[in-house]
Amino acid sequence: MSLLVVGSVAFDSIQTPTQTRERILGGSATYFSYAASFFAPVRLVGVVGEDFPAEHTALLKSRNIDTSGLHVIPGGKTFFWKGKYLPNMNDRETLEIELNVFGDFRPKLPDAFRRSEFIFLANGSPVTQMSVLEQATGPRLVVADTMDLWIRTQHGELMALLKRIDGLVMNDSEAKLLTDDENLVTAGHKILKLGPRFVVIKKGEHGAMFFSEHETYVLPAFPTERVIDPTGAGDSFAGGLMGYLASRGNFEPQTLKEAMAYGILVASFTVEDFSLDRLRRITKGDLDLRMERYRKMLSF
């Protein structure tokens, strides 16, 4: 089934306790698309400046990612983020941020994209996310990400969005902020009452939780010794999840749980190197092999 993502495409400069990288390929829609492309073709809507190298676009295209919705603004500069990870490789500080062309991002879906069956609204203002929904025609499944900024500054708009989407994906601190509840299980159930039919709370190195009317579960992260750069883990998770759902063409409980697991596993590869470097070196077969180990790990 067709899968659409709307989000950021960016340059990231990243400092970890042991290494630094300058202006490498990043952005929520980038990680999402590449992760999803292991399972299904992807339609990407985003915006970049004239400084965005053709090789990056070519890389995405080579993965069956349709970049006809990636707008290039003449004379514009691509969204830039510079961040630093603390020694625990979990907390991070933003050192610099230049929204550039992303600051005026008003996503416009190409006609061919309007009828996408699965839609992922990567992190963005709820107003922007809503504007995408208004251009879409009868999607079967809409999932959105959000963040602390929008919870704080566009609360009403976010509440309106939550009534329009099927699934919400967010991280643990954001779920606590949104619900003012420190218990993630309670928080998950509270968010369900705000509209979405399912909620996924990402816990970074601790895995992810799933909530729907009839189900509550948590799946652990895949334990990896090689954590080089956690950037993009959450978007890769979402990409693996949505890509798998699109490939299966349904979102039954059993399919959703498998999708959660694939999301966790794609993310476990993403963090093993900077940018898309690790994902570029693996195949679907590597994901399936890790899935086999993951299933074995969880069975007793």
Next chain:
Amino acid sequence: MSLLVVGSVAFDSIQTPTQTRERILGGSATYFSYAASFFAPVRLVGVVGEDFPAEHTALLKSRNIDTSGLHVIPGGKTFFWKGKYLPNMNDRETLEIELNVFGDFRPKLPDAFRRSEFIFLANGSPVTQMSVLEQATGPRLVVADTMDLWIRTQHGELMALLKRIDGLVMNDSEAKLLTDDENLVTAGHKILKLGPRFVVIKKGEHGAMFFSEHETYVLPAFPTERVIDPTGAGDSFAGGLMGYLASRGNFEPQTLKEAMAYGILVASFTVEDFSLDRLRRITKGDLDLRMERYRKMLSF
């Protein structure tokens, strides 16, 4: 098989964000014993003062816990701890601590306890823990807990102990401290090199990790909305784990994984009320029911 625990028996005064309790039954050996007693008889070695109510001892005895190693010091006062949980219900502050008779605790195993096959050395100084081992005759499995205090102040003694035990159980921050490594997977492997044949790293609400030469895995905590008091969760986990192993009489990889799961589930009940209050209201059948739900949660 026979199971021995040596550790603290205490009074706890506890403040959570919503409730407080004064001088309730606590202590590592208390939680351990009660948790283990769902699976196997337990031999307890500890020390209390004359102020320790007979009803507490009677409670333990009613669970097939042999308290003949629980020394009562005439005129002495029982170990007392007062603590306060922060709103996240994970971090806590010690407000008051009175070691009392526990300060002079020199565990002496009753003759009948020396030949115990499974031994758990609850948190205590590595010197005290070693003194227990010196009184034991040919145990089949020795597992110890430790804490930041001993890692910092009795490092050499702890290193000597690690060479004498089969398994080490500790929490995540302690594993990081011991290895100076922020990645728990790397930390687990480093600790294996210090002596133990297996290492368990407890992650509180995020579950527990297991490491041996051939295996690395993580099992999530059982998601519960009702977190009333996390005190004793770690010791209950260890009790469930060791109790199950003792009941099975082996520590094969498959048995160990089942034991990890039972440990996680007993702990998930412990946190649902103060002291032993929740554990006192459940049966082995409730544990098995939760195990069924846990297995289902982890299968897809």
